[in-house]
Amino acid sequence: MNRKETKANNILINEEEEKLLLDHNYDGIEEFDYPLPAWWVWTFIGGIVFAAGYIYFYNYAGAPSLKDEFKQEMAAIEKVREEQRKLTGNFDEADFKTWQQGENVDQLAASVYEENCLSCHEEKGKGDIGPNLTDAYWINVQDTNPGTLYGFILRGNEDNGMPAWEDMLSKEELYAAVHFVLSVKGTNIPGKEPQGEKLP
């Protein structure tokens, strides 16, 4: 192949290279003008096309703004919270814990239990008409967190014979009932046979 010298530096180049050589030299520096790789060019063009669509969609086509999206998501979260509040009857765990620190809590729990629950759940929660509250098996609850128990006792399950205590007991009395159930939970007193699912 024929070789030529470049203008500025007298370097030998072939015909292919001559086509790529830029006319300019920059303070004696000569350059080849290689085409950009196709993947780069297409990524670049793709970026521009995408940006045009993006700008149109978000600025002119009525797409939700960041604020709108935020509001929508918050509304969804609020809905879940509302459902949770309904399930737990607005149970406030911190308030319950503070209540538990009070005086004579155990006595209060025992007397609320005796007056309202004993007739069906029997001595120490061993169960009779109502299920045994001392074993690991539960019919109505997926866990035995205070909020879950509070919500269940509040709503009851009247179809199966467990009254709803919402209108019959004050918040403190409900706390006392929850406290009692938690205090007998896991004591495994022989009484009514296990019912429902075993919880860890």
Ligand code: HEC
């Ligand atoms: C009239 C009888 C009756 C009274 C009174 C009663 N319960 Fe119940 N309780 C039941 C029955 C029946 C069930 C089981 C409901 C079912 O099978 O879904 C139950 C279920 C429960 C459960 C859930 C147990 C489980 O395995 O899911 C708890 C907790 C509970 N009662 C607590 C109480 C507390 C606390 C009181 C007093 C404030 C009380 N109950 C008063 C009949 C009673």
